[in-house]
Structure formats: C-alpha cells, structure tokens
Amino acid sequence: MANFSSLPESIKQLHHSLEPYIHERQDVSHIRKILSAHLNRQSDEENACPKYHPLSLVDPIIDIDSLPNSLRGVRREYARCARANLKARKEYEELTRGHDNVIKSIKCGASDNLHSDTSLESFLQLVKFRQKYERLRILQDHFDMLEQQPATAADYLEPKAILQNLPSLPRAPLDVLPHATGTDNAKWGGLKQIADQLEKSVLNAKGALKREQKSLATVTSQTSTKGLRSPTNHTVRLEALGITRNELISWIENELSKAGESAPSDEAITSNSPDKRGEDDIETHLTLIQKQYARYNIARQSLICAAIGKVELPLTKTSDDTPTILLPNESPQSEALSSYIATPYLEEMIKVSNEQKSFIQQKSYLAISLAKQLKGSSQGLDLLVEESHLLPAHPAPAVDSKHKGFETVTSFGEELLNSEKPDMSHRARSWGFAAQSAGAALSKEISERLQDGRLSFAGTSEHLVLLRQHLENFGKGQEKATLSQKLEKDIWSKLDGNLGVIMREGGSVDLI
Structure with a gap:
C-alpha cells in the first residue's frame, strides 16, 4: 500500500474503513477462480448444466410446513416467505413438466400433418410482431428524448420550433405603396425612398420632354x-x-x-x-x-x-x-x-x-x-x-x-391669370399632403398590427406559464406515484410504524 501519512485524518479513516474490501489484482483474480469453482460444484454433474433456481434459496428437502411458535418477528416472516417460495417452486416444476410433455406431443403430431397454412400464419404473425416492435421502439425513443430533456427545463420549448408553423407578417396595402411592390426582394424603405423615386421619375419625364421638344424643333x-x-x-x-x-x-x-x-x-x-x-x-x-x-x-x-x-x-x-x-x-x-x-x-x-x-x-x-x-x-x-x-x-x-x-x-x-397659369405650389402641396396622409395611414396600420402582436404574445406567454405549471404538477404527481409504489413494494411497509408489531395479510397482529 502507498504511504498516506501526508493525507488528512478524514481520508485516512475512510481508507482504514474500506481496506478490507480493497485487494490487488492478483488477489481479485484468485478469489474469482475460487468462486467459479464453487459454483461449478453446484451444477448438475450428469447433464453438465446449472439448475434453474437461485443458489441462495433453501434446499427443497427441508420441510417447513409447520412453523414453530418459538419463531418471532423477522424470523417468523422469513420462514413464512420460504414456505411460499417452496410452494411456488413446486407448482412451477409441475407446470414445466406438463408444458414439456405437451410440446413433445405436438412435435410428434406436427411431423406427420404439415400443411401450407402454417408458413403464411407464421409470416403474418411475424409482420404483426414487427409492427408492434416499431411502435414500441418509437414510443421508447420519445420517452428517451423526454428523459434527456425534461419538460421543466428552460430550453425545452424552443421558440424556432414553436414559431415554425405560424403565418407570416401581413404586408402593407398596395394602395399605399404603388411603387414598392415591383419585385419580391424589394423592401419599402420609408417616405425618403418614395421621394427619391418621384424625383427620378420627374427627371426622366423632363429628359423625355426635352428630347421631344428637340425633335419637334428640328422637324419644324x-x-x-x-x-x-x-x-x-x-x-x-x-x-x-x-x-x-x-x-x-x-x-x-x-x-x-x-x-x-x-x-x-x-x-x-x-x-x-x-x-x-x-x-x-x-x-x-x-x-x-x-x-x-x-x-x-x-x-x-x-x-x-x-x-x-x-x-x-x-x-x-x-x-x-x-x-x-x-x-x-x-x-x-x-x-x-x-x-x-x-x-x-x-x-x-x-x-x-x-x-x-x-x-x-x-x-x-x-x-x-x-x-x-x-x-x-x-x-x-x-x-x-x-x-x-x-x-x-x-x-x-x-x-x-x-x-x-x-x-x-x-x-x-x-382670377383669369390664375386659371390660365396653374399654381405649381398647389400641386406640390397636394403631393406633400398625400405623402403625409399615406405615412400616417401606414403608421396607424403598423401600430395596430404591433398592438395585435403584443396581445397575441401576451396570450401565448400566459398559455406557456399555464403549460409549465401543468407540467410541473404532472411531474410532481408522477414522483409521488413512483414513491408510493416503492413504499408499497418495500418489505418494511407493513410494520405500520412499530417495530414490535407485524401486520398479517388477514389483518391479525403478531407481537414479537
């Protein structure tokens, strides 16, 4: 063993307590050989196959049909359980013998009467088993995923997966944006972009008008x-x-x-x-x-x-x-x-x-x-x-x-001059008023859409909170159910809080 003098006292005490159970590799292999030899002695020497019963059980030769009155407490309970175990073993051996006899008789009769329906039935049965196996495997995969990522975790409900099937955002009306819907990739950049487009169109119109005037002057x-x-x-x-x-x-x-x-x-x-x-x-x-x-x-x-x-x-x-x-x-x-x-x-x-x-x-x-x-x-x-x-x-x-x-x-x-020469400022004011009203309508619609989105987001958040609470309650209920099942299956659940009193199945009480 190594020198543990430099270690603290707590580790030294732990090492001393575990020292009887710690061995070297050679000692462990020697112990395993001894145990395997001991187990081989317990096997059937004639057929060279082990017996189908646990080695820790008592020998069936022992007769414990009648329980002595001297046994009290845990010993009496153990004797009762051993008697029930022997009875179950006897029934199991009788059933296995009868089953073996039936199988032997079926094999003897089936060798004489073979027909073509057996293969089809076996194939259909195999297909059914495969389908059932696939269903069970899918369920098992989902259960494994749920165990790996529990519902109470914060990253269980992924926003991308939730928002995947939601409809897209509403588009702006075509009456408000006549020039912004030319292509699918074009995006509306505000009133500045509309003004730039209007200026470009005015310049193009002026250029075309000048060209037409030049051509008209040359012709004239x-x-x-x-x-x-x-x-x-x-x-x-x-x-x-x-x-x-x-x-x-x-x-x-x-x-x-x-x-x-x-x-x-x-x-x-x-x-x-x-x-x-x-x-x-x-x-x-x-x-x-x-x-x-x-x-x-x-x-x-x-x-x-x-x-x-x-x-x-x-x-x-x-x-x-x-x-x-x-x-x-x-x-x-x-x-x-x-x-x-x-x-x-x-x-x-x-x-x-x-x-x-x-x-x-x-x-x-x-x-x-x-x-x-x-x-x-x-x-x-x-x-x-x-x-x-x-x-x-x-x-x-x-x-x-x-x-x-x-x-x-x-x-x-x-008035005659005003009627003959149209006011350009009036036209500019009309364009400005139209742009302002369009922007106001668009901003109003956007605010309404945002308000609807906020309301829907608040509703979804409330639903998510309720869902999380239900999942937490469901997880707590499952934990309680598993704990109650464990407590019912425990052998000490019948003590009812008193070590000196043992409850029987019929309701009678035995004092130790």
Missing part, C-alpha cells in the same frame, strides 16, 4: 426651310414677313412712347391681330407696313442726324392725319448752341434706349424659358398624377373660398 425647322425654299409658297412668305415687320414696328413704337414720343396709332394696334388676317386683307396690310416702315426710316434718320449734330429738318409729328409744323427760323449761333446742348442728352438717350432694349430682350427670353420649364414640369406632373395611385387615394382637402373674407377678394384679371 426642316419643314419651314423647305416651305420657304419652295417657289409656290409666296403667300406664306408674305404673311411671315408681315408678321415680323408688324412685331418690329410695334416694338419700336412702344420704345418711342416710353421715350416721350406719341402713342402708337390705332392702325398699329389693329395690325397686331394675326389671327384675323386672311387672303383678302394682304394688300391692306402691305400698305400699312409700307407706311409704318417709312415713318420708321424718317425717325431713324432724324435720330442719327441729331446724334451727329447736323439737324437740318425741323421736328414734325409722325401722324398722317395732322400736317407738319415747322419751327421758327433761328440764327446759326442759336442752332449751333442748341445742337451743342442737345448732343449729350441725345447720347444718353441712345445709351438708355440700348439698355432698355437689352433688358426687354432679356425679360422676354426669361419669360419664354420660364414658360417652357413651367409647361414641361406641368406636363410631367400631369403624367405622374395620371399614373399614380397615391393622389386619388389621399386627395388634398378643397379650400372653400366662401369663408375667406373680404381681404381675399381678387379681380377678374387675377
């Missing part, structure tokens, strides 16, 4: 050049020339009226209506154009002469109805003095007129470009309104003009 230019080059369209050329001259003359008259000249005549005003022209009025318009062009030449010559300093003709009125009024004759000194005084003013007036002309051209260009952009954007918005499902689903509230009061009263001209 080609057709106009072809029409002007053809010798047959003299009337069209004359009409176009008349329109350009009329526009030029009207612009010059407006400039002269701003500079202090007389207002344009009624003939020029009536000449600015190209929609009322016809083939019969071409000659009259040509005469008017010649008169206006002559007046323009006279005014231009007088302006150039005044700028140079050679004023030879007196100032006259341009109207054809009134005669010319001549200025009184002056001396050469006064004429030179007046030209010297008027020259810087005339130069400044020419500069101012040039600046005003450039401003007017810039204003007209800006107005035309803004009108084109407004038209393109309005067309793009109209296309979006026709294709979109958002505005019909969430229309903007109509503003009632009856309750605006006296401050919002507008003139007929302003």
Whole structure:
C-alpha cells in the first residue's frame, strides 16, 4: 500500500474503513477462480448444466410446513416467505413438466400433418410482431428524448420550433405603396425612398420632354426651310414677313412712347391681330407696313442726324392725319448752341434706349424659358398624377373660398391669370399632403398590427406559464406515484410504524 501519512485524518479513516474490501489484482483474480469453482460444484454433474433456481434459496428437502411458535418477528416472516417460495417452486416444476410433455406431443403430431397454412400464419404473425416492435421502439425513443430533456427545463420549448408553423407578417396595402411592390426582394424603405423615386421619375419625364421638344424643333425647322425654299409658297412668305415687320414696328413704337414720343396709332394696334388676317386683307396690310416702315426710316434718320449734330429738318409729328409744323427760323449761333446742348442728352438717350432694349430682350427670353420649364414640369406632373395611385387615394382637402373674407377678394384679371397659369405650389402641396396622409395611414396600420402582436404574445406567454405549471404538477404527481409504489413494494411497509408489531395479510397482529 502507498504511504498516506501526508493525507488528512478524514481520508485516512475512510481508507482504514474500506481496506478490507480493497485487494490487488492478483488477489481479485484468485478469489474469482475460487468462486467459479464453487459454483461449478453446484451444477448438475450428469447433464453438465446449472439448475434453474437461485443458489441462495433453501434446499427443497427441508420441510417447513409447520412453523414453530418459538419463531418471532423477522424470523417468523422469513420462514413464512420460504414456505411460499417452496410452494411456488413446486407448482412451477409441475407446470414445466406438463408444458414439456405437451410440446413433445405436438412435435410428434406436427411431423406427420404439415400443411401450407402454417408458413403464411407464421409470416403474418411475424409482420404483426414487427409492427408492434416499431411502435414500441418509437414510443421508447420519445420517452428517451423526454428523459434527456425534461419538460421543466428552460430550453425545452424552443421558440424556432414553436414559431415554425405560424403565418407570416401581413404586408402593407398596395394602395399605399404603388411603387414598392415591383419585385419580391424589394423592401419599402420609408417616405425618403418614395421621394427619391418621384424625383427620378420627374427627371426622366423632363429628359423625355426635352428630347421631344428637340425633335419637334428640328422637324419644324426642316419643314419651314423647305416651305420657304419652295417657289409656290409666296403667300406664306408674305404673311411671315408681315408678321415680323408688324412685331418690329410695334416694338419700336412702344420704345418711342416710353421715350416721350406719341402713342402708337390705332392702325398699329389693329395690325397686331394675326389671327384675323386672311387672303383678302394682304394688300391692306402691305400698305400699312409700307407706311409704318417709312415713318420708321424718317425717325431713324432724324435720330442719327441729331446724334451727329447736323439737324437740318425741323421736328414734325409722325401722324398722317395732322400736317407738319415747322419751327421758327433761328440764327446759326442759336442752332449751333442748341445742337451743342442737345448732343449729350441725345447720347444718353441712345445709351438708355440700348439698355432698355437689352433688358426687354432679356425679360422676354426669361419669360419664354420660364414658360417652357413651367409647361414641361406641368406636363410631367400631369403624367405622374395620371399614373399614380397615391393622389386619388389621399386627395388634398378643397379650400372653400366662401369663408375667406373680404381681404381675399381678387379681380377678374387675377382670377383669369390664375386659371390660365396653374399654381405649381398647389400641386406640390397636394403631393406633400398625400405623402403625409399615406405615412400616417401606414403608421396607424403598423401600430395596430404591433398592438395585435403584443396581445397575441401576451396570450401565448400566459398559455406557456399555464403549460409549465401543468407540467410541473404532472411531474410532481408522477414522483409521488413512483414513491408510493416503492413504499408499497418495500418489505418494511407493513410494520405500520412499530417495530414490535407485524401486520398479517388477514389483518391479525403478531407481537414479537
């Protein structure tokens, strides 16, 4: 044995108590050989097979039919149990002998009368046994799984397995998200994504509109050049020339009226209506154009002469109805003095007129470009309104003009301008209101779905708690049942709490 001096006292005492039962390997093998030899002596020497009864039982030769009165307590109970055991052994031996005799007789009779039904019956019986075995094996596997993972454990109810057969989350309605359901993998990212999509669609519409305008301009230019080059369209050329001259003359008259000249005549005003022209009025318009062009030449010559300093003709009125009024004759000194005084003013007036002309051209260009952009954007918005499902689903509230009061009263001209030029801000407000209402509806629906999910989750948690309580109660009941069975099967369960008293089967009490 090893030296245990360094170990504590408790381990030393434990070692001393277990020392009689601890042996070396050679001693253990020697003891086993002795026990096997002793058991071989107890076997049947003639047939060389062991007896089918435990070795610890008493010899059946002993007669214990009558129990002596001197036996008390446990000894008397042991004697009674030994007598019952001997009786059972005798009955078992008689039954085994009868069974062996029956089997021998059946074998002798079956060897003479063999038929084909026995094999089929045996096969059917084998199939039944196999099916029963499979059912029992499946039940045993489930029982083993339950033993390995008891129901009271926290990880017994797996969330993935429970939520596997549940339906998926509800999708958003198609009326709220018209553009987000293009593909199965596309996911709605909020109002920002919708705004980006709207901007992209507007840009695409603008690009398409510009391309169409370019193609239209090229076609119109080609057709106009072809029409002007053809010798047959003299009337069209004359009409176009008349329109350009009329526009030029009207612009010059407006400039002269701003500079202090007389207002344009009624003939020029009536000449600015190209929609009322016809083939019969071409000659009259040509005469008017010649008169206006002559007046323009006279005014231009007088302006150039005044700028140079050679004023030879007196100032006259341009109207054809009134005669010319001549200025009184002056001396050469006064004429030179007046030209010297008027020259810087005339130069400044020419500069101012040039600046005003450039401003007017810039204003007209800006107005035309803004009108084109407004038209393109309005067309793009109209296309979006026709294709979109958002505005019909969430229309903007109509503003009632009856309750605006006296401050919002507008003139007929302003109403006409508002009707001719649609308000872009109103359209933008309608889109913004539709987006806000759609977002509010979506958030409301999401909150309702979340509330339903919370309620269902609370219900499932309550059911899980009840299920856990039932499983715990069931486990406790099984433990109590197994404990009661163990207590009933125990040989000391009949003592009834008193060591000196033993209860018999019939109810009588024997005192030790």
